[in-house]
Amino acid sequence: QIQLVQSGPELKKPGESLKISCKASGYTFTDYAMQWVKQAPGKGLQYMGWINTQTGKPTYADDFKERFVFSLETSASTAYLQINNLKNEDTATYFCARGRVLIDYWGQGVMVTVSS
């Protein structure tokens, strides 16, 4: 079955960096783009952008053009989200999600807490 398994929760200080992983299984990794979505505590869903799993080209939504980096390890069917220079407002759950035309499967989410 199709699964997106993400790495575990993170507790970081402002200014630090982190890298979240998202390992896909149950389908051909390069057949679908990987999308990223942020959900702040008690809030709605915010679209961050996507990465083309065939070319590795990332596309970022406006709010995520600085400090956020999407990358791939295609041989391992894994996508990554790196966040640099963490800020308190980055505290949220981050989801990877499979999507070509639309999102049809989601990872379980990674809770990131940024606190001094």
Place this chain on the structure above:
Amino acid sequence: DIQMTQSPASLSASLGETVTIECRASEDIYNGLAWYQQKPGKSPQLLIYNANSLHTGVPSRFSGSGSGTQYSLKINSLQSEDVASYFCQQYYDYPWTFGGGTKLELK
């Protein structure tokens, strides 16, 4: 960016009742709309795509309709397992955007 306005923000209904959630786009999205269900502490699950197509395995009591800028999700005969938050999302144009969500509770 296309703005998605979802209503109501919260909803309380009884078991067996029919509920409707609305989503309005700031411009025509040509049925490029999905509905997701999210239970507390879980990731969203796709219910409806292309405004009115039921995703695999989703109970038939869920249905979607609409066109242009106005869309709705209907849940017939509300079940206890339907208690969740519901989000609409347009994928007609980048960046994809979500509605603010509707929290559905039992009365």
